[in-house]
Amino acid sequence: MSETKQKNNSYFALVARQFRRNGLAMAGLWTVVVLVVIAIGADFLANDRPLLMKYDGKVYSPVIRGYLTDLGLSRWPADFRNKKFKLLVEMDGRKPESERKIDWVVFPIIPFSPNDYDLDYVITPPTWQHWLGTDDTGRDVLSRMIYGTRISLSIGLVAVSIYMTIGIFFGALAGYFGGWIDIGISRMIELMMCFPVFFLIIAIVAYLPQSIYNIMIVIGLTGWARVARLVRGEFLRIRNIDYVSASQALGFRTPRIIFRHVLPNAMAPVFVSATFGVAVAILTESSLSFLGFGVPPNVASWGSILAKARELLPAGWWITTFPGLAIFLTVTVLNLVGEGLRDAMDPRLVRR
Amino acid sequence: MNEVLLDVKGLKKYFPIKKGFFGQTRGHVKAVDGVALSVRRGKTLGLVGESGCGKTTTGRSIIRLLEPSAGEVNFNGRDLLKLNRTDMREVRKQVQIVFQDPYSSLNPRITVGGMLSEILRFHKIVPRNQIKEKVAEILENVGLSVDYTGRYPHEFSGGQRQRIGIARALSVDPDFIVLDEPVSALDVSIQAQILNLLMDLQSRMNLTFLFIAHDLSVVEHISDEIAVMYLGRVVEIGSADNIVNSPQHPYTQALLEAVPLPDPDKKVERELLTGDVPSPANPPSGCHFHPRCSRAKPECSSWDFKLISQASGHKVACILFG
Numbered sequence: 221m222s223e224t225k226q227k228n229n230s231y232f233a234l235v236a237r238q239f240r241r242n243g244l245a246m247a248g249l250w251t252v253v254v255l256v257v258i259a260i261g262a263d264f265l266a267n268d269r270p271l272l273m274k275y276d277g278k279v280y281s282p283v284i285r286g287y288l289t290d291l292g293l294s295r296w297p298a299d300f301r302n303k304k305f306k307l308l309v310e311m312d313g314r315k316p317e318s319e320r321k322i323d324w325v326v327f328p329i330i331p332f333s334p335n336d337y338d339l340d341y342v343i344t345p346p347t348w349q350h351w352l353g354t355d356d357t358g359r360d361v362l363s364r365m366i367y368g369t370r371i372s373l374s375i376g377l378v379a380v381s382i383y384m385t386i387g388i389f390f391g392a393l394a395g396y397f398g399g400w401i402d403i404g405i406s407r408m409i410e411l412m413m414c415f416p417v418f419f420l421i422i423a424i425v426a427y428l429p430q431s432i433y434n435i436m437i438v439i440g441l442t443g444w445a446r447v448a449r450l451v452r453g454e455f456l457r458i459r460n461i462d463y464v465s466a467s468q469a470l471g472f473r474t475p476r477i478i479f480r481h482v483l484p485n486a487m488a489p490v491f492v493s494a495t496f497g498v499a500v501a502i503l504t505e506s507s508l509s510f511l512g513f514g515v516p517p518n519v520a521s522w523g524s525i526l527a528k529a530r531e532l533l534p535a536g537w538w539i540t541t542f543p544g545l546a547i548f549l550t551v552t553v554l555n556l557v558g559e560g561l562r563d564a565m566d567p568r569l570v571r572r
Numbered sequence: 573m574n575e576v577l578l579d580v581k582g583l584k585k586y587f588p589i590k591k592g593f594f595g596q597t598r599g600h601v602k603a604v605d606g607v608a609l610s611v612r613r614g615k616t617l618g619l620v621g622e623s624g625c626g627k628t629t630t631g632r633s634i635i636r637l638l639e640p641s642a643g644e645v646n647f648n649g650r651d652l653l654k655l656n657r658t659d660m661r662e663v664r665k666q667v668q669i670v671f672q673d674p675y676s677s678l679n680p681r682i683t684v685g686g687m688l689s690e691i692l693r694f695h696k697i698v699p700r701n702q703i704k705e706k707v708a709e710i711l712e713n714v715g716l717s718v719d720y721t722g723r724y725p726h727e728f729s730g731g732q733r734q735r736i737g738i739a740r741a742l743s744v745d746p747d748f749i750v751l752d753e754p755v756s757a758l759d760v761s762i763q764a765q766i767l768n769l770l771m772d773l774q775s776r777m778n779l780t781f782l783f784i785a786h787d788l789s790v791v792e793h794i795s796d797e798i799a800v801m802y803l804g805r806v807v808e809i810g811s812a813d814n815i816v817n818s819p820q821h822p823y824t825q826a827l828l829e830a831v832p833l834p835d836p837d838k839k840v841e842r843e844l845l846t847g848d849v850p851s852p853a854n855p856p857s858g859c860h861f862h863p864r865c866s867r868a869k870p871e872c873s874s875w876d877f878k879l880i881s882q883a884s885g886h887k888v889a890c891i892l893f894g
Binding site: 230231461463467468471472476484 | 632635637660661662664665667668669671672673676677678679680681682683690691694695724737740744
């Protein structure tokens with residue numbers, strides 16, 4: 221039998237094949253992809269600026285121009301200075317036909333920015349205009365939730381990246397070198413594990429100015445102990461396997477042995493733990509924002525929307541329900557992906 | 573060519589036993605306790621002994637995978653134990669090792685070609701543009717197809733993996749290879765193939781081997797000389813022929829008795845060893861073998877260990893010959 225197609229048999233390809241067999245995990249992964257797309261494309265999904273408009277004979281994209289002006293690459297034309305495009309469209313519509321400058325205009329699917337307040341539509345239940353209703357200052361809940369996705373995912377991702385880097389660094393040092401380095405780092409890990417992390421985070425955040433970057437950093441600096449312990453254990457195991465001895469016998473330098481020969485073999489459980497870690501970080505941010513220690517008041521995050529809405533209950537059920545569901549959904553799908561990864565990487569479960 | 577390539581003297585490796593909260597040292601496991609052996613260029617020294625006698629530790633200490641506690645390892649006229657990191661890195665191109673377990677000795681995340689080309693690049697064995705050809709040549713030398721370069725270790729059988737392990741050791745063009753029980757984990761039919769490959773490579777590339785095994789029947793084929801180890805010491809050393817056909821030390825005799833005979837109808841009176849190897853942390857006094865020896869005398873427990881040269885040219889460490 222001639223094999224025409226060369227099957228890719230790297231470890232990653234094997235894991236991917238295993239993972240694809242797990243329907244629930246794949247559904248979770250696709251949901252995560254959708255959430256990421258929402259987070260990245262938030263400006264194009266919910267914005268009070270038009271996506272495209274023909275004004276005075278020229279086509280503009282105020283959304284994209286917004287990015288460029290923020291970067292200092294472009295400037296707003298004089299007529300757009302106040303950036304109130306809806307008002308502009310309305311005023312233009314009142315003019316006699318011959319004086320109108322706007323030929324056509326395309327708004328995003330949700331034509332509200334997260335902080336657009338409209339005091340005529342306070343605490344409105346879901347309508348065709350406001351799909352998930354409005355809050356107590358007339359802000360569109362769906363728009364706020366879309367921008368909340370961005371906050372939640374970026375905090376989850378950045379915080380976990382920070383503590384993974386720290387955890388892998390200390391865990392690798394402790395596990396590979398052993399001796400006094402290991403004793404020192406292990407005691408540090410135990411010390412960190414003794415703290416109830418959430419209260420530690422609250423205590424630190426209470427002293428810092430409110431900003432999402434501070435939250436990322438604080439979660440990142442407090443979460444590394446678990447990863448370090450995991451990586452240390454893996455390094456202790458792998459360090460004594462013959463292929464590492466072979467690398468030493470070949471005279472490879474220690475950084476090469478650690479990063480090329482030990483670390484890739486230690487990463488499987490770390491990736492799984494990172495996936496769960498993102499879910500935990502998102503929950504932590506929501507809890508902090510709910511308690512009022514989180515994002516600054518004008519920033520929309522799922523937790524801060526909930527916190528505001530709690531004061532209004534029992535009125536405005538939609539303001540609490542949908543952000544709550546968003547948190548629930550995100551944490552659930554991340555856990556599904558994590559469990560799928562764990563099963564796919566488990567060599568005992570490999571089916572070919 | 574009878575020059576001595578490797579000459580080991582008084583090699584010791586003690587592992588501290590640590591106990592208590594502060595990890596105080598409460599004694600030592602004397603895994604290797606004063607081993608002396610030498611191998612001539614192009615020859616093979618077989619090192620045999622039971623599990624736990626220190627053969628593997630000896631092999632790994634010689635190439636400094638473990639730092640020996642004391643002794644000299646003269647290789648090509650230089651004492652390896654006195655070399656600094658940089659010089660040792662250069663010497664590693666000349667001394668290599670093949671491991672027992674073909675499964676744990678290959679990195680599962682790296683393809684065969686990736687592994688070999690990494691070594692060639694790191695040690696600058698050949699110019700960059702010739703790496704591909706060199707990888708093919710190395711694989712061919714160990715009887716593997718060039719088509720295997722893109723494959724991962726888990727796609728190979730045990731015998732093929734052991735060939736890859738040998739290819740790795742050969743990739744730096746070494747003079748000397750420690751073969752740490754290279755066939756013990758393989759099927760008997762594969763064992764013969766690998767042994768033949770090793771002997772073939774030795775004659776083609778003028779390699780020098782230290783062949784470690786627990787099975788005398790494996791060692792006797794490939795070795796020119798054999799050293800028998802017991803509890804961290806070499807108790808008998810001599811030509812393969814002498815050791816196999818006229819063993820002197822009671823322990824060597826007992827080891828040979830344990831070799832299975834190919835003829836099942838032939839009944840022989842065997843004097844098999846009883847008991848386990850004593851703990852190397854607390855070895856018996858005098859001759860370490862005396863509690864298990866059938867010819868032990870009361871003086872054995874206070875005998876000073878020494879290798880005694882015999883008329884036949886080999887050396888024995890036993891009171892009966894002193």
